[in-house]
Amino acid sequence: MKLYYSSTSPFVRKVNIFAIEAGLDQQLEWVKTNPWQAEDHLTTENPLSKIPTLITDDDEIIYDSRVICEYLDTLHTGEKMIPAPGEARWQVLRLQALADGVLDAGILRFMEKKRTSDMQSTDWDEMQKGAVERGLDHLEYTVSDWATQATQNLNIGVISVACVLGWLDFRFSHENWRINRPNLQQWFEAFSKRDSMLKTLPKE
Template sequence: MMILRSSPPSPFGRKIKIAAALAGLRGKIEVVMADTTDPADVLRSQNPLGKIPVLILEDGTTLYDSRVILEYLDWLAGGNLLIPAEPKARFAALTQAALADGILDAAILQIYEERFRTPERREPKWIDYQSEKVARALAIFDAAPPAGHRDVAHIGLACALGYLDLRFGGKWRDSYKTLVPWLAAFEAEVPAFAATRFVA
């Protein structure tokens, strides 16, 4: 059995859990908790960056990060399931997935600014810079959210919106009206989304 090192609040780990469910591979993966802040956790030997998720294959090979793991799961499931095979659709989906990952990266940096810096050391300009990235990306998605077969782009955007709900109180919902029903439809169609929700 493969092992997924992750933690419940991780949106990148959530991406892999949802992808595995959509690919019919969830039963072949054991999820094992990882603590990125603990130097004694073997995570740092599994991924020298000390980041999650990490997928450990049955032969001991480790794969990281979520983009690579998701591509591996697509390959394992026969391809053209999580990532379209046709070139135009493939690169459109991967570009949207990268934009969704960018939302997560910028959102997490805002959380880290508050988590690791005392109030007097926080940099408002840096927080605004990251917040503006999120706003621009959400505007793009609000104008044209991923459509059709649920793939890497859908998974990425759903996890990004879920993370904004978790860490930012769902404030995005007031400004991006197309994305609210889009996420509701994704949740209704993909049970793994609700099953992987983390409540702080």
């Protein structure tokens, strides 16, 4: 399988962590890609020019990270990391949606800050920051619920939370998400010791 990737993308990191935890990472061939430049080899596979994009061994093209992980979960014989339909599934997918939503808002902020200062909108930044802060607060208040659910069986929800917190450390360390979020901090510290986390640290 071929995975279009960049070493800074938190959505790629989600797929990589998932693949390592599922024992599938050896089957991946990584193709370094800059999605912001709409490189030809990516746009022919994914019209949205986004990573991660996966090409399966049967030449099927799969995106985005949620769909790729769902596909990877069918390829291994261990405990599934995306539960079958039922209460657990909706909870895990909701957690993933929350974490991905915080990431989307954070990435919009990051891109806005790359514009020249006269083009940047403070209102826009405040709006996205509000989504980030509310999302993180929600994760802090609910951590004992979702962390407990994942203690016996790792799931895509907690992997997504780890990716957003890791990305905030990478891109927004000056805002320090840990302030007033001791439970989330404690959970992340423990989770960060996993081999899959250490092997996928973001880097320029």
